[in-house]
Structures are given as C-alpha cells and as structure tokens.
Amino acid sequence: MPAVEVAHTVTGEGPPLYLVHGIGSRRTTWDALLPALSEHFTCVAYDLRGHGDSPVPPVPYSLDELVDDLEALRVRLGHERIHVMGHSLGGQIGPAYARAHPARTSSVVLLSTAAGRTVGDSAGVKGVVAAMRDQGVEAVLTTLVDRWYTDGFVAAHPEVIEHRIEQVLGTPEDVFLSVFDVYASTEMLAWLPQVGCPCLVLTGEFDGACNPRLNAVIDDALPESELVVLPALKHSVLVEGPERVLPPVLDFLLRHRD
Numbered sequence: 001m002p003a004v005e006v007a008h009t010v011t012g013e014g015p016p017l018y019l020v021h022g023i024g025s026r027r028t029t030w031d032a033l034l035p036a037l038s039e040h041f042t043c044v045a046y047d048l049r050g051h052g053d054s055p056v057p058p059v060p061y062s063l064d065e066l067v068d069d070l071e072a073l074r075v076r077l078g079h080e081r082i083h084v085m086g087h088s089l090g091g092q093i094g095p096a097y098a099r100a101h102p103a104r105t106s107s108v109v110l111l112s113t114a115a116g117r118t119v120g121d122s123a124g125v126k127g128v129v130a131a132m133r134d135q136g137v138e139a140v141l142t143t144l145v146d147r148w149y150t151d152g153f154v155a156a157h158p159e160v161i162e163h164r165i166e167q168v169l170g171t172p173e174d175v176f177l178s179v180f181d182v183y184a185s186t187e188m189l190a191w192l193p194q195v196g197c198p199c200l201v202l203t204g205e206f207d208g209a210c211n212p213r214l215n216a217v218i219d220d221a222l223p224e225s226e227l228v229v230l231p232a233l234k235h236s237v238l239v240e241g242p243e244r245v246l247p248p249v250l251d252f253l254l255r256h257r258d
Contacts, residue, residue, distance in 0.1 A: 003072035007053035008046035012038025015258045016079040019045040022088030023179050024168040026052040032242035050175035059178035063186055067097045085109035087238055089183040098195045107198045107256040109249055112235050114210045115188035116217030125184045125209055137173050141165055147208050148236040192221035199225040200252040204233030
C-alpha cells in the first residue's frame with residue numbers, strides 16, 4: 001500500500017524533530033512539550049494513518065507502512081536529516097525508521113515502549129487485544145486507563161481522562177485494533193543493534209507493559225543509548241508528567257542537535 005499523506009503541524013525553528021504519537025492518540029499529545037522544544041527545533045507533529053485528521057486507508061496496517069508514512073512526510077517537507085521522538089507505538093516506529101533510513105536519522109527518543117518481552121509479557125498484551133476484539137474497545141477502556149495513568153491523576157483530572165477516552169472512541173475500531181496488533185506483535189530486540197544513531201530510552205517507573213525492565217533491555221541492545229526512568233509514573237508520561245519528561249528529553253536532543 002502506498003504511503004499516506006498524514007495530517008501534520010509544523011512549529012518552531014531549528015533542526016527538524018518529528019513527533020510520533022501512540023495508539024488511538026493524536027498529534028496534540030505533544031502540545032505540553034512544544035513551547036520548549038520549538039525554541040530549538042522545527043517540530044513536526046503528525047497524526048498516524050487512521051487517526052485524527054489523517055486519511056483512513058483499509059486495515060490491516062504494518063510497522064513498515066507506518067515507517068513509510070513518516071519517510072513520505074520527511075520527503076514532502078524537504079528535510080535532509082531528522083530527529084524522531086515517539087511514544088508507545090511511536091517508540092517502535094522511531095527506531096524502525098532509523099534502521100530503514102540511517103542516513104536520514106540524527107537521533108531517536110523512545111518513550112514508554114517495549115522490546116524483549118517475555119512469553120508472559122507477550123501473552124498479557126495480546127490478551128488485551130483479544131479482549132477488545134471479543135468485547136469491543138469501549139468495554140476494555142477501564143483496563144487501559146488503569147494502565148495509562150496513576151490513580152491519583154485519574155481522581156484529580158477526570159476531564160483529561162474523558163478527553164483521552166473520546167480520542168480512543170473517535171478512532172475507528174478496526175484502526176485501533178490494527179495498530180494495537182502492530183504494537184503487540186512487534187519485537188525490536190533482534191534488530192535494535194542495527195540502530196546506530198544516539199538514542200534516549202525513557203519510561204515510567206510503574207508502566208506495566210513498558211516497564212523499566214524492558215526498557216533496560218532496549219538500552220542494552222542499542223549501540224549508543226541512555227536510559228531514564230521517571231519515578232511514580234505509568235504509561236502516559238506525556239499527559240501526566242510532561243514537565244518531568246521535558247528536562248531529560250531536551251538535554252538529550254540539545255546534546256545531539258545537528
């Protein structure tokens with residue numbers, strides 16, 4: 001299938017930094033980081049195929065197709081080399097892009113993602129997908145919200161949780177399940193050693209599916225990387241703790257700024 005011309009927003013000046021969101025999310029997930037990042041980088045935030053304002057081609061989607069969409073956007077915008085930062089599924093797209101296009105990649109930031117899953121880890125995430133296929137996405141949202149946010153954040157910010165639920169339910173169900181399949185079935189461990197650019201690996205201490213153990217595996221597999229674990233956060237670090245994500249991310253990007 002040909003690459004999709006994804007909807008995108010460009011802000012700031014400097015070396016290009018492409019921002020890749022996760023399953024059922026939108027480019028707005030980066031909004032809290034953009035004011036600081038756009039002082040130093042040309043930030044390109046985009047909606048994945050099937051999400052937000054981007055076209056919705058027929059499913060299933062593959063990791064390679066999601067990488068092709070990113071490359072097509074780079075070509076369309078005329079950037080020679082790019083930094084890539086991705087969250088969750090986006091944290092798989094980023095290094096996959098760097099592997100496929102090493103000459104075009106300056107650095108990669110992997111946020112809240114997974115590799116080196118054990119048999120039990122894989123069974124758990126695939127079980128969530130199976131439950132959604134059996135019961136519908138909406139019926140499993142309570143489980144997802146519990147995985148994404150701490151109890152205290154859920155209690156204090158019901159409007160944020162409601163907005164996130166609206167994003168998920170606003171994503172076509174077949175698209176949501178297809179990209180969840182990509183996330184659940186992708187195993188990066190075998191090819192991470194081929195990603196030669198500098199990488200930052202960051203996750204939350206209490207992220208169940210993308211926990212510090214798996215992120216340490218990612219860090220060990222990458223030739224040039226550093227690992228940051230943010231205390232007391234779960235999966236949705238960009239929503240619950242952007243002010244804690246920003247310092248290590250900006251420090252890393254500025255050190256590797258072209």
